Amino acid sequence: MRDVIDQLEGWWKNGEPAALATVVGTFRSAPRQPGASMLVGPGGEAVGSVSGGCVEGAVYELGQQVLADDRPVLQRYGVSDDDAFAVGLTCGGILDVFVEKVTPEVYEQLGRIAEAIRNEDPVAVATVVAGPSELLGKRLVVWPDRVEGGTGSDRIDDAVRDDVRGLLDSGRNATLTYGVHGERRGEGLQVFVESFAPPPRMIVFGAIDFAAAVARMGSFLGFRVTVCDARPVFATASRFPGANEVVVEWPHRYLKAEADAGRLDQRTALCVLTHDPKFDVPLLEVALRLPEVGYIGAMGSRRTHDDRIERLKEKGVTDAEITRMSSPIGLDLGARTPEETAVSIAAEMIAQHWGGAGLPLADREGPIHAS
Numbered sequence: 001m002r003d004v005i006d007q008l009e010g011w012w013k014n015g016e017p018a019a020l021a022t023v024v025g026t027f028r029s030a031p032r033q034p035g036a037s038m039l040v041g042p043g044g045e046a047v048g049s050v051s052g053g054c055v056e057g058a059v060y061e062l063g064q065q066v067l068a069d070d071r072p073v074l075q076r077y078g079v080s081d082d083d084a085f086a087v088g089l090t091c092g093g094i095l096d097v098f099v100e101k102v103t104p105e106v107y108e109q110l111g112r113i114a115e116a117i118r119n120e121d122p123v124a125v126a127t128v129v130a131g132p133s134e135l136l137g138k139r140l141v142v143w144p145d146r147v148e149g150g151t152g153s154d155r156i157d158d159a160v161r162d163d164v165r166g167l168l169d170s171g172r173n174a175t176l177t178y179g180v181h182g183e184r185r186g187e188g189l190q191v192f193v194e195s196f197a198p199p200p201r202m203i204v205f206g207a208i209d210f211a212a213a214v215a216r217m218g219s220f221l222g223f224r225v226t227v228c229d230a231r232p233v234f235a236t237a238s239r240f241p242g243a244n245e246v247v248v249e250w251p252h253r254y255l256k257a258e259a260d261a262g263r264l265d266q267r268t269a270l271c272v273l274t275h276d277p278k279f280d281v282p283l284l285e286v287a288l289r290l291p292e293v294g295y296i297g298a299m300g301s302r303r304t305h306d307d308r309i310e311r312l313k314e315k316g317v318t319d320a321e322i323t324r325m326s327s328p329i330g331l332d333l334g335a336r337t338p339e340e341t342a343v344s345i346a347a348e349m350i351a352q353h354w355g356g357a358g359l360p361l362a363d364r365e366g367p368i369h370a371s
Contacts, residue, residue: 001020001022001035001037001113001125001194001196002035002037002117002196003036003037003048004020004037004038004039004047004048005113005114005117006114007039007041007047008020008039008047008102008110008114009110009111009114011041011042011102012102012103012104012107012110012111013111015103015104016041016042017042017067017101017102017103018039018040018041018042018067018101018102019039019040019062019063019064019066019067019099019100019101019102020037020038020039020099020100020101020102021037021038021039021040021050021059021062021063021097021098021099022034022035022036022037022050022097022098022099022100022127022192022194023035023036023037023050023051023095023096023097024074024096024097024098024129024175024190024192025094025095025096025175025192026093026094026095026096027078027093027094032049032050032051032052032095033173034173034174034175034192034194035173035194036048036049036050036051037050038050038056038059038060038063039063040060040063040064040067044064046060050095050097051077051095054077055077055095055097058077059075059077059097059099062075062097062099063099066099066100066101067101070101071136072098072099072100072101072129072136072137073098073099074096074097074098074099074129074130074136075096075097075098075099076094076095076096076097077094077095077096077097078093078094078095096129096175098127098129098192100127100137106137107139109139109141109148109149112141112148113125113141113196116143116196117196120198120199121143121198122143122144122168122195122196122197122198123141123142123143123168123195123196124141124142124164124165124167124168124193124194124195124196125139125140125141125142125193125194125196126139126140126141126142126160126164126176126191126192126193127139127191127192127194128151128189128190128191129175129190129191129192130189130190131188131189131190132188132189134152135151135152135153135189138150138151138152139151140157140160140161140164142161142164142165142168144165144168147161156178156189159178160176160178160191160193163176163193164193164195167193167195168195168197171195171197171198171200171267172195173192173193173194173195174192174193175190175191175192175193176190176191176192176193177189177190177191178190178191198224199222199223199224200222200223200224200265200267200268200269200294201223201224201225201226201263201264201265201267201268201269202214202215202218202221202223202224202225202226202268202269202270202271203225203226203227203228203255203258203268203269203270203271204218204225204226204227204228204243204271204273205227205228205229205251205255205270205271205272205273205274205279205280205283206229206251206272206273206274206275206276206279206299207227207229207231207234207235207236207239207240207246208234208273208274209338210273210299210338210341210342211227211240211271211273212239212240212241212242212338213337213338213339213341213342214271214273214338214341214342214345215227215240215242215243216241216242216342217242217342217343217345217346218242218269218271218346219242219243219244221346221349221350223269224244225242225243225244225245226243226244226245226246226247227240227243227245227246227247228246228247228248228249228251228254228255229247229248229251229274230248230249230250230251230279231248232248235247235248250279250282251272251274251279251280251282251283252279252282252283252285252286255270255283255286255287255290256286259286259290259292264290264292264293265292265293265294266292266293266294267294268292268293268294268295269293269294269295269297269349270287270293270295270296270297271297271299271329271345272284272287272296272297272298272299272329273299273329274299275298275299275300275301275304277307277308277311280298280300280308281308281311281312281315284296284298284308284312284317284325285312285315285317287325288312288317288321288322288324288325289317289321294352294353295326295349295352295353296324296325296326297325297326297327297329297330297345297348297349298325298326298327298328298329299327299328299329300327300328300329301328302328304328305327305328308327309322326348326352329344329345329348330344330345330347330348331344331347331348331351331358332344333347
């Protein structure tokens with residue numbers, strides 16, 4: 001819903017009904033992830049996408065039906081001999097799409113959700129997408145300090161609230177299954193949780209031209225980007241327009257302070273581009289011992305890498321800790337320019353996050369998730 005929230009809130013404020021279609025489940029090589037959304041507006045407008053073009057026509061028709069019937073629907077779109085060309089999902093995947101009508105009367109929390117998303121405040125929306133008809137579309141909106149809405153069952157609300165707070169901490173979306181009385185791992189009730197956590201962080205160390213390109217790429221991928229360097233003459237906002245902030249500080253001191261303040265998590269990416277031992281060795285000594293970061297990459301030649309490893313071992317960094325570091329940083333794309341190098345780094349981060357092999361899709365066997 002994040003990508004369509006402004007348009008949806010505009011109709012909502014004007015009291016104009018819209019249909020909200022949300023991907024709540026995916027299987028095999030589905031083209032979009034859970035949380036992808038599409039709107040069917042009061043004037044027949046189509047906004048957003050649930051499949052990158054595969055089933056939008058069918059979802060649009062379903063959205064019009066939901067607006068007319070005023071009943072939410074959970075619809076599965078897949079591929080088979082009979083329906084491959086009917087809905088166009090020829091990638092071999094399966095999508096579960098939940099379509100609901102949005103008006104101020106049935107979704108009175110929407111304005112506060114939109115405000116939280118814009119302010120980057122954590123909030124999660126847990127919606128009943130399958131189960132008894134009287135519960136379909138019921139929702140809990142969960143903030144770290146309060147809950148609004150409900151399913152009509154205190155036992156279900158209690159179970160969902162506890163599980164949602166765990167998902168909110170990690171920023172993940174998920175479909176949870178309960179019994180109709182709220183027991184976990186039961187059957188009969190499915191609740192889709194869409195988490196709107198603050199964007200993940202990318203911290204780029206080293207105020208060099210490559211850092212400017214990496215900052216722009218990080219912003220494009222949805223990260224909140226910080227550039228950090230100890231040299232004030234280079235670490236200026238004008239040199240890094242793609243960064244959200246530029247910090248003048250010794251890198252290892254800044255990273256330790258951010259970790260101590262609890263501002264890092266498993267979604268955080270650290271890109272060490274200084275390739276100067278007086279900066280990157282103390283920095284990596286801190287970084288490689290942080291359990292809460294998701295990616296650590298360090299720039300440098302093979303010779304620089306070997307020297308860096310020796311220096312880290314002299315500082316007592318273990319082999320297991322060193323294996324957490326991607327060095328030299330990035331995938332082997334033959335990159336030369338800062339922009340090409342930024343693509344290489346981004347490709348490695350994506351492959352690591354999703355378990356990709358980094359090989360040409362033409363050479364891969366089995367399902368392909370996107371191209």
